[in-house]
Amino acid sequence: DGGITQSPKYLFRKEGQNVTLSCEQNLNHDAMYWYRQDPGQGLRLIYYSQIVNDFQKGDIAEGYSVSREKKESFPLTVTSAQKNPTAFYLCASRHQESTEAFFGQGTRLTVV
Amino acid sequence: GDSVTQMEGPVTLSEEAFLTINCTYTATGYPSLFWYVQYPGEGLQLLLKATKADDKGSNKGFEATYRKETTSFHLEKGSVQVSDSAVYFCALSDRGATNKLIFGTGTLLAVQP
Numbered sequence: 001d002g003g004i005t006q007s008p009k010y011l012f013r014k015e016g017q018n019v020t021l022s023c024e025q026n027l028n029h030d031a032m033y034w035y036r037q038d039p040g041q042g043l044r045l046i047y048y049s050q051i052v053n054d055f056q057k058g059d060i061a062e063g064y065s066v067s068r069e070k071k072e073s074f075p076l077t078v079t080s081a082q083k084n085p086t087a088f089y090l091c092a093s094r095h096q097e098s099t100e101a102f103f104g105q106g107t108r109l110t111v112v
Numbered sequence: 113g114d115s116v117t118q119m120e121g122p123v124t125l126s127e128e129a130f131l132t133i134n135c136t137y138t139a140t141g142y143p144s145l146f147w148y149v150q151y152p153g154e155g156l157q158l159l160l161k162a163t164k165a166d167d168k169g170s171n172k173g174f175e176a177t178y179r180k181e182t183t184s185f186h187l188e189k190g191s192v193q194v195s196d197s198a199v200y201f202c203a204l205s206d207r208g209a210t211n212k213l214i215f216g217t218g219t220l221l222a223v224q225p
Contacts, residue, residue, distance in 0.1 A: 006155075031211060033212070033213070035215075040217065041217060042201065042215045042216055042217035042218050043156075043201070043213075043215040045212060045213075045214075048212065050211075058212075090155055090156065092156075092213070094211065099144040099146075099161065099163060099205045099211070100146075100158055100161060101158075101205075101213055102158075103148075103155035103156040103157070104155050105154055105155045106153075106154065106155045108153075
């Protein structure tokens, strides 16, 4: 089945540690996106990538980093510089010719 | 910049009641418009979309019409069920180089039996 997979579903980390969230898609989509969701704030764009080896900052990129070495994969690293990392993180992908985005199931990150 | 405003929740309805969730947008171009639904602990699923003015998107009894004159895309359903309880997000996609999705803050719908 084609789809977009995020792992793990739940992640716990100690304050000050970097952590990487995985996002893989087998839909042959060109564009991939990372969003952060907090209660009452909707979804905010962190980073996006339209082609391999290229990515752009979204609205809240500070404290995050990404890479796009393969078309299928767009991992997000939450660094220790991110002041409030506890949130629900959603990855999405879209074909270049389509307006519709597909979402993964999300990763809930809790930093203690 | 482009933005989406949707009515705040929570919206609490009895089963079989009529649902309206308001959504208005601000955009410089001619965006595509979407409604996504999120069930507890899950990602977002596309519910319906419309790509140009006067288009009506529909799915699972939900409908929304792209109104350019009022810059609105209100979600409606004639008779809600308990299983419709979820968070609903209105979103737009700009047609520029970035093709980003911009979301509203979401509206929690709770349907009681």
